[in-house]
Amino acid sequence: MRVIRIVEGTSVDGPGLRTAIYFAGCNHHCEGCHNPSTWDKSAGQEMDMDEIIARVEEAGFNVTFTGGDPLLQADEISRLASELKLRGYDVWCYTGYTFEDVVADEALRPVLDHIDVLVDGPFVLSRRNIGLRFRGSDNQRLIDVDRSLKSCSVIEYEDTDY
Numbered sequence: 001m002r003v004i005r006i007v008e009g010t011s012v013d014g015p016g017l018r019t020a021i022y023f024a025g026c027n028h029h030c031e032g033c034h035n036p037s038t039w040d041k042s043a044g045q046e047m048d049m050d051e052i053i054a055r056v057e058e059a060g061f062n063v064t065f066t067g068g069d070p071l072l073q074a075d076e077i078s079r080l081a082s083e084l085k086l087r088g089y090d091v092w093c094y095t096g097y098t099f100e101d102v103v104a105d106e107a108l109r110p111v112l113d114h115i116d117v118l119v120d121g122p123f124v125l126s127r128r129n130i131g132l133r134f135r136g137s138d139n140q141r142l143i144d145v146d147r148s149l150k151s152c153s154v155i156e157y158e159d160t161d162y
């Protein structure tokens with residue numbers, strides 16, 4: 001997997017302290033993106049599953065996939081998320097695709113089987129809202145993936161700590 005960096009103990013990428021894994025590459029190129037240096041698919045370094053899991057286990061925090069768009073490496077992050085779920089971690093994933101895009105794309109859809117919350121959609125500068133938790137613009141949603149798949153409709157994550 002191509003990883004730009006791993007940050008342990010972040011509090012802005014989901015509830016509680018988390019390990020954020022920044023994956024390389026993004027095709028969305030949103031105006032106002034806070035991190036355009038992540039767009040390059042060859043940025044960062046190659047890390048294998050064992051190395052990443054070791055970093056996660058050393059920190060002991062739940063995990064957020066961010067970037068970049070982690071779904072550019074859908075097969076790899078699907079397997080990583082599956083391993084993390086087996087070890088009991090809560091897994092959030094940011095993406096510039098909408099939930100509906102992901103469900104409809106057979107290459108991306110398997111990721112959803114191993115993700116607790118999908119933070120979906122591109123950053124839209126005209127809809128930027130600095131008061132939102134865990135997202136930058138109000139078109140983006142915090143989606144409870146399991147409940148949404150079971151109900152065949154988008155059900156948003158209940159942010160009970162807020």
Ligand code: SF4
Pocket residue numbers: 026027028029030033034035036038067068069095096121122123
């Ligand atoms: S999806 Fe995220 S990383 Fe990609 S361009 Fe948009 S804001 Fe930047």
